[in-house]
Every structure is written in C-alpha cells, then in structure tokens.
Amino acid sequence: MNAVIARAQPRLRARSYRRRKITNGVMLFLTGVATILAIIPLVWIIVYVAQEGIRFLTPSFFTELPTPVGVPGGGIANALVGSAITVGIGALIAIPVSIIAALYVSDNPNTPLGVGLRFATDVLAGIPSIVMGLFAYTVIVLPQKHFSALSGGFALAIIMTPIVLRTTEEMLKLVPRNWREGSLALGAPEWKTAVQVLLPATLSGVVTGIMLGISRVAGEAAPMIFTAFGNPFYSTDANQPVATLPHTIFVYAISPYKDLHDKAWTTALVLIALALGLNIAARGITRWRTRKLGLR
Amino acid sequence: MAAIARSKRTSGSSHSTPLTRRLAHGDLIFRVLTMLAALIIFLTMVAIGLELWQTSALSRAKFGLEFLVSTNWDPVAQDFGALTFLYGTLQTSALALLFAVPVGIGIAIFLAELAPSWLSEPLGFLVELLAAVPSVIFGLWGLFVFIPTVVKPAGQALNSALGFIPLFEGPVFGPSRLAASVILAIMILPTISAVSRDVLRAIPNAQREASLALGSTRWEMISQVLIPYGLSGILGAVILGLGRALGETIAVTMVIGNNLDLSASLLHPGYTMASLIANEFAEATYDLYLQALIEIGLVLFVVSLLLNLIARFLVYRVARKTPTEARV
DSSP states (O other), rough: OHHHHHHHHHHHHHHHHHHHHHHHHHHHHHHHHHHHHHHHOOOOOOHHHHHHHTTOOOHHHSSOOOOOOOOOOOOHHHHHHHHHEEEEEHHHHHHHHHHHHHHHHHHHHHHHHHHHHHHHHHHHHHHHHHHHHHHHIIIHHHHHHHHHHHHHHHHHHHHHHHHHHHHHHHHHSSSHHHHHHHHHHHHHHHHHHHIIHHHHHHHHHHHHHHHHHHHHHHHGGGGTTTTTTOSSOOOTTTSBBBOOOOHHHHHHHHOOOOOHHHHHHHHHHHHHHHHHHHHHHHHHHHHHHHHHHOOO | OOOHHHHHHHHHHTSOOHHHHHHTTTTHHHHHHHHHHHHHHHHHHHHHHHHHHHHHHHHHHHHHHTHHHOOETTTTTTEEEEEEHHHHHHHHHHHHHHHHHHHHHHHHHHIIISSSSHHHHHHHHHHGGGGGGGGHHHHIIIIIIIIIIHHHHHHHHHHHTTSGGGGGGSOOOOHHHHHHHHHHHHHHHHHHHHHHHHHHHHHHHHHHHHHTTTEEEEEEEIIIIIIHHHHHHHHHHHHHHHHHHOOOOHHHHHHHHOOOSOOOTTOOOOOHHHHHHHHGGGGGSSHHEEEEEEEEHHHHHHHHHHHHHHHHHHHHHHHHHSOOHHHH
C-alpha cells in the first residue's frame, strides 16, 4: 500500500495544481463519454431492429413457412421450430452434465480432476463457437453423411456447458457450509444432501444459469452453418436438417434480395426480443435472490 | 464443527466401510456419477483437439508447418496456407482491442468510481445487455446501418487525410477490416468493462482514502493507485475480450467483405480464420479442401487454448509481483 502511494508522490509535486485539476476534469469527463459511447450502439441496434422489424411482424409471420423470393407473405415457422429443437437438444445434454459436474467441483476443487475440470471449463468457454460447430460436424455429420438438428444441438450443448456449470458452481459456493454439515450430521448420504439440500438452495441460481445459457446459444449462427444447415420446410425430425432463427437471419442478410433483407430484420426482432427477454429475466431472478439472501 | 463433519464424511466413504453398505447408502454411485460428469466435460475438451487434429491429417501431411507461413489459398490448384487469415484475425483483433480497451476501462471507472448508484446500476445493466445481443444481429446492423452511416465516411476521411500510409490505402470499401474491427470492439466492450468494474469495486476503500488524503486529485487516485492495484484483473479482462474477438465469426463474416486481399490497408476487405471457415465450408468440395479448413479450426483451437494458459500465467505473475501489503 505504502509502496504504491510513495511512488506516486514525486510526480504529484512536479505538476502545477491548476494543470492537475484540468487533467482531472478532462479525464473524468472522458470516462462519462466512454459510457455513452457504449450505450449508443445498444440503443441504436434495438431501435433500428424494432423499427425495421415491426413492419412485417404479423401473426402469420410466426405460423407460415418461408415463401420464394418475390412472393409476399411467408414466415419463419420452420426456423422457430428448428431453433426450439436444437436449443432443446443442447439444453437436454448440457444441463444434467453441467449440474452434476458442478456438484463434483464444488466438493473437490483441488483434486486433479477438479483442477482439470475447471481448466476445461475455462477453455471451453473460450473456444470460438465455430470450432464447436466443426467438432460437431466431424463427430456427427461426417459419419452420418447428412446434416441434422442433432448435430446442431450437440454443438450448442458444448457451448452451453461452461455457462451453466460456472453459474451453478458459484451458487453452490454460496450455500452456508453448516447446511451441508447439518444434513450430513443427520445421517443423510451425500447424494441426498445434494438433491434435497444443496440443489433446492441454489435452484434460482441454477435456473439463472440455464436461462443465460439458452439466451446465449439461441443466438448462435456460426455452428449452425454446417450442422443444422437450414431447411426451407417444416421438420421436427432430430435426424434431419432444420432452419434456426440466427442462421436464417444470416442467410437472408447476405442474399442480394431486398425482400429477404426485410424478413431478416423481422426475424432479428423476434430473436433479439427472445435473447434480451431471457437475459433480463435471468438478471431479475438473480437480483431477487440476492435481496432475499441479504434479508436473511 | 467443520472438522467433525469432514471426518464423518471421510469415514463414510473410506475403504474400511464394506462395499455393500456403501452401495446401499448410494454415495458410491453418487461419487462415480459426479466424477463421470466431470470427466465427460474434461474429455470433451481433449476430444475437440484430437478430433480436429485427426480430421485434418491430409492437410497436415501435405503442407506440414508450411501451412502456417504460406499465403497461398488456391482451391483450384489444391494449395492451401493459413497466413493471410492468421494475419487478418490478429490485425482485426488488435485493432478492436485498441478501440475497446481505453473505452472499456473508462466505462469501468465511471461506473465504479464516479456514478452514484442510482445511475451506475441502470447504466451498468445497459452495458452488460450489449453482451446479450446475438452476434448475427451485430452483423446485420453493421452491414446495413453502421457501415454506410459511419464506417465508410470515416474510411473516406482517413483515406483522403492519411492515404499515403499503406494502412489507409484506397480504394475505400464499405465492408472492410476497419468495419470488422469496430464491430468487434463494440462486441467485446461489455466483457472488458464488466470485469474491470468488478475489479475496481473489489479494491478496499483504504487505498482511495489514503491517496486522496495525500492530496491527489480523483483522477490521480484512479490512475496511479487503483489501476496499478487492479492491473492483474484488468489484464484478465483484456485477455477475455481478446479471446472473444479472435473467434467471433458471424458478425465478422458479414462485415469484413471476405476477400483474399494481401494489402495492409484497413480500408480493404479481408478475411479472418473464423470468417473463412464460415464462408467456404459449404464450398469445400473435396477432402483436402475440407481438411485445410478444419486445420484452420485447429489453429483457432490452439490459439484460444494458449491464450487461456497465458492469461492464467500473467494473472498469476502479476498477482505475485504485487507486494502483499498492497493486497490487504
């Protein structure tokens, strides 16, 4: 503490008071400007997507299949269903594995496996999503020789795992140690302690993690390019290619047709409402949860 | 009390207990299950590396290490090299950091040190919300709105003022490396600012009070005490942002123009490793082409793995270098 301040001292003396005050004012003002700089694109994106998207947002947009270029009407029913299937598959794989693994790592943070798991979680969180797509492609699409919703869901599961695992682990750390001890002292086996004491205590945190994970993977277009691939028709078969919302936006946006650009904006409105809605809800739960813990 | 509980637990699962009792208790199954889940996740990371390594065998055998230093990318002549894309990725990410680090740290300072809580909470929420916007929407907005209204005019101004520098060489394109860098900067801003803000908030108040009591202005307190104090954490934030910038795919694919342009100009369209995979994978008609693309993915995987290791090492080293009394 003293070392840092002592180092700063001579520099303070060298400058005139007036100059220091001006520097102070300018720099503090600039930090405010920086904050506004970050909020401009957010507001700009939301307002623009809403303005452009709302023009073609009709109830039939949710229920109809895409029409060929130039034919009016048409919707994104196929992409909505496809997104639900791929995200559903991803969540079904990722949620149980990450919650159970979080129970392990919160209990054994310093065993070789615990250290390895935390490292793997960090690495998985940092691997670009397109690499997950490549992995799903080589593991599922290549042997099967066709694109499928399953391979897309598999890629999303790997992307989702570190998010759910980390949130659950953080929440498990917050459970007071004597709750666990109390349960064990009453003779409950470890699994019962985990299922009946630890997980209920962390439920809202786990739900937050799941919602954050879903809001993240629902917007992933990159791994879908060569896994779920896209499909202009309605499909509920996990073994067949499906369209997804983010991939549909990508394909429409890079097409040369104004017609498809309009649909891209409307699809973007649906996706952004979904992703931001889930995200805000998840934060609301965390807030409510911390307030509850604060009262106790 | 903790000691008693621990000894109880260890005796419950120690080897002295008969196997049948442990099975009936259910804890052995529970332990095996949790270890299995942990192992699956660890092995997934290993499997991603191995799988990419194996499925790029053809390309690795044909080009060897030459792959990393060759600028050829010619699907017709079956000649592939990654240097152009490696360069594109590094260039756009470095430029994105250049924009995002000062702004991100500025936001962190404003939110943690200056704004009253009624202002900093909603503002912090908005900045973090930026991270929740799907990247394809950044791409869509970048392509149709941000490039025509901001990037292209700015590029033209840069070109007419500084066109003699190769970095700002004309002709000026809309979708360009500059556009990709700016969009990337916006996308990594919330990561950098949120982590740095938490770091600043964790610094004990005694540090601020001591500095102010010695007569420093608020800015001097921030720049000469708080930032050196939290440097390791801020470095971690920057590396997290870099990791996100390196691998970002869809938004970059949409705004970078996807062109094998070898010039240094930021105003020309370019390619990154991720955008190359996204853009050409569907066109990869023969095995070697496909495997060369997978090898690019392998390079991305290795880079993000290395980055993670470096981040851990740096944070560890900086944390060790900080005098213990300064950490309180």
